[in-house]
Amino acid sequence: MLEIKNLNASINDKKILKGLNISIKPGELHAIMGPNGSGKSTLANVLSGKEGYKISGELKYQGESLDEISIDERAQKGIFLAFQYPTEIPGVNTSNFLRTSLNKVRKAQGKKELDALSFLKIMKEKSNELGMDEKMLSRQLNVGFSGGEKKKNEILQMKILDPNLVILDETDSGLDIDALKIVADGVNSSRNKEKSFLVITHYQRLLNFIKPDFVHVLADGKIVKSGTKELAMELEKTGYKGIN
Amino acid sequence: MLNFKISSDEIDKIGNFTKEEKNFRLKNLEYFNDTGFPNKKNEDWKFSDLNAIVSKNFNKLDIQFGKSKKQKVDFIKDFEHNYIVIINGELTISDFRYEEKDKITLKSFINDNYSNRKENNPLINLNHALSDKGYFLEVKENYKFKKILVIYYLFTNDLDENILNTRNKIKIRKNSELHLLEYVVNDSKKIFFNNVHEDIVLENSAILKNIYLQNSKSSGYFHKYSINKLFTESNYTSFIFPAGLKFNKLDLEFNLEGERSECNLQSASFINNNEHQEIKTRVNHFSPNCRSHQNVKNVLNDESKGVYQGKIFVKDVAQKTDAYQLSKAILLSEKCEFDSKPELEIYADDVKCSHGSTSGNLDKDSIYYLMTRGLSQQESTKLLIDAFLNEVADSIKSNSIRNFIKTKLETQLQDGY
């Protein structure tokens, strides 16, 4: 699904990722853990195609290079990024936006665009699964949402867009335990043989709810250690300083 | 180069006046001839040198324009409404089918105020000197309009380097309410100058809701000076949606004369080409406990220019004033320009007055977020512009009217971006 080889990324002449390697197969869930400033969010941004980074190395998605592929095309090809801090966009109605987004993705994948009614049905169903108040969806996109609501909205979008590769950027930050469970359930119920996940997190806490197949430790722009979920437990005990 | 000096013969050509009125017109013509069209040296015209603009674009300006031809009106079908039709400034037909007729006065305007003030804005003097058309509308006491009144302002295709000086007055008596849509339809493909003087009075507890909407872009040069008097507990809400003109300056003065009166001004426009859109406001808080709120939004593309000059004045007795002013502009092209001068002049201490003014590009993070959800750069930009402008239209309460406005705005955006 995703093949990253010797990835380097810098912003404003500052090197952030320094030769990162990772390989994710369909159906796998990988967790990347690391201290603040290790490059976790940069990795998420680079995968999404965000501008402003100088990049070298190999970045392959479903066997094709992602170079020269714009942000929206990546999204249409099924890469989904759940933001650490979802952007507030005043004046844009949440459900209208979701429909526009879904139809863009469907169209790119050669599927029929959904009319308002059938979309509403899907949206209702998915938002109920997440225990979201439907009223929220008639509000402006992320505007005035609490931290938890914003994250739930990200998971809702993930469920609706049904992507192949999901990147969760610190989705657990700022969530209380109930919201965390809902978010984790949302992820777990979406897991299947075709879908891959890359879960970026600072704390082991989230991994109690979302069981990873592999755990990687990111430090100073490189993967310094890889293992299974036991590695996350170990990290919890020793802290990042204990690694290496 | 155009000679702006206007001969006093022009006044005689308009009609026969009483001695008093004639003197008033002559005096004002003299004032105008002294200064000509305002230029950059006039503080209120700092960002738009009208003198230069007029000399550059006009070869002549015909003052006399005979009777306008009857015009077929393309009435709005989206909602039921009363209407007045104004052709080239002249009152023609009207229909108040939903109202009690004896509660309304409508007639051609006759000026009866001959104050001999030298205006800081020479265009007002010019209007005083030469105005020959217009209407007077009065809503009598304790009457609330049942349906909206649409005033169709039609400009005919035989206008060509003319200057129209029109003068309108609206008076809403005690406890009465009027909802108005001023709908401008321009058929002229040529350039012309439209110089309007508007006088609005809201008596105690009167309510006026006004929407100004341009049907489409045009080659007109428009200037309107509007003086609005608000008495105790009256409430004026004004929405302005300009679609783009060669030159459009709205000079609006609101005098909050009575306690607890309130005025609310909202504007949204998307302009492009080499259009010029300018709003100048002066809100005078003369009494305590009044509220004023302004929200002016501009999106600029190509070589267009937007200007906002807003002033809040608070007199020493006007305690507990709540005044707010916000201007936001989005610049989309390399050659557009936005200038603003949001001004506060405050002499009372127990007040809440603030303003904000921003100009710049669309938020890059928002575009990024939308693109990660599969929208292209162009689509993301458009969605954000739409959202930016729609905020204003969204505060219109009536569904049918709001949808009508939003459709118009959407079309303008489709054509322009």
Next chain:
Amino acid sequence: MKNQNTNYNQEYKYGFTTDIENIKAPKGLSEKTIKFISEIKKEPKWMLDWRLKAFNRLKVSKEPDWQKPKFPKIDYQALYYYSAPKSMKDKPKSLDEVDPKLIETYNKLGIPLNEQKKLSGVAVDAVFDSVSVATTFKDELTKKGIIFCPISEAIQKHPDLVKKYLGSVIPISDHYFATLNSAVFTDGSFVYIPPNTRCPMELSTYFRINASETGQFERTLIIADKGSYVSYLEGCTAPMRDENQLHAANVELIALDDAEIKYSTVQNWYPGDKNGVGGIYNFVTKRGACRGKNSKISWTQVETGSAITWKYPSCILQGDNSIGEFYSIAITNNHQKADTGTKMIHLGKNTKSKIISKGISAGKADNTYRGLVDIGRNASNSRNYTQCDSLLMGNKCGAHTVPYIKNKNSSSTVEHEATTSKINEDQLFYCNQRGLNQEEAVSLIVNGFCKEVLQQLPMEFAVEAQKLVGISLEGSVG
């Protein structure tokens, strides 16, 4: 419960006069006066020519009239344009030769000039009416190649630098008062920081007007060469007199590549009495050019004195990535009037500017912020942030905000915010409840309101400025 502290109404504490014999130029403004000034300063011919050029320009220019504070017409022929203590005629070679009365004056102002007592870490140029009395730490600065001397000395000793930069930021023809200054300027400071040098101490000029019927026309020129840094500050006071005295200074700053100039002012000219009689007309032109890439000019001002203050310390951001800042506190009480602000002219790419203005108005005073932010067509990716807050005390005073904002570049962002309010009564009550009297509470709250600006001042002066903020508002809250 009113405050128990009765001893709050301090008089203007710098209002004394030094009784000293003066040499004056002939009264009035004429070619003769200008020649007198040039001669007594032993200036080269090019300098006199420059002055006369300005004088000719002055004859055809008019006083500006757009500003908010109006003032009675100044009779330029009734003023003395040069006044200096007689003892300064033959330049004293060392401090020992300076008239003790002058030294004593500066001691009283809290600016000791002699070796033992001089302020540590601050080099001072003391200007008394039209001449510089003494400059401290000169030798130590010279060792680093830094020039810090009276401008009249620079004209003689460093003519190339003066010729190159004088009038290059504020042209002779700029506006009436700038032109007047160019014709008749007497003294002021000259600073040159050589490349890659960090000036090891604060440089400071202390301006004192003493003589009556005299205008002070100082001229300051600061050049920070490539990669250098300097922090400069000026202070000013004047005796209490019934007449209005004119102070029309020109200050020019030039920052070359990677250089930074920090310029701070604590302006405490005599503000006039409670009824608005007397006080200084402070009409000052201050402008800095960020000529080099990555250069920075930062203005900080605390304006508490003067009957009328009228100044707009500005930045011309020519160099790419250059930065301009303006931090201002303007306090007006009684009949004082202030019309102050800044201009940020963005010409280079990636230029940034920040404006923080705090205006406080009490008594019957008027306080205006007037500013211009101009983003030019080529100033891509530039940013401006402006915050103007006004505080009103009582309803006989006025607070005004007049910003001009021009943006011609779509990749640049301008943000302007302004508020006007009165002093928060809950805050006052809270302070009162904790035992502070009204004056103390006001001083505390206003200092909090001004904090962002006060923080910009060099340590040595921040404390003084905080006290000044409190004193300036005394008697304003009943």
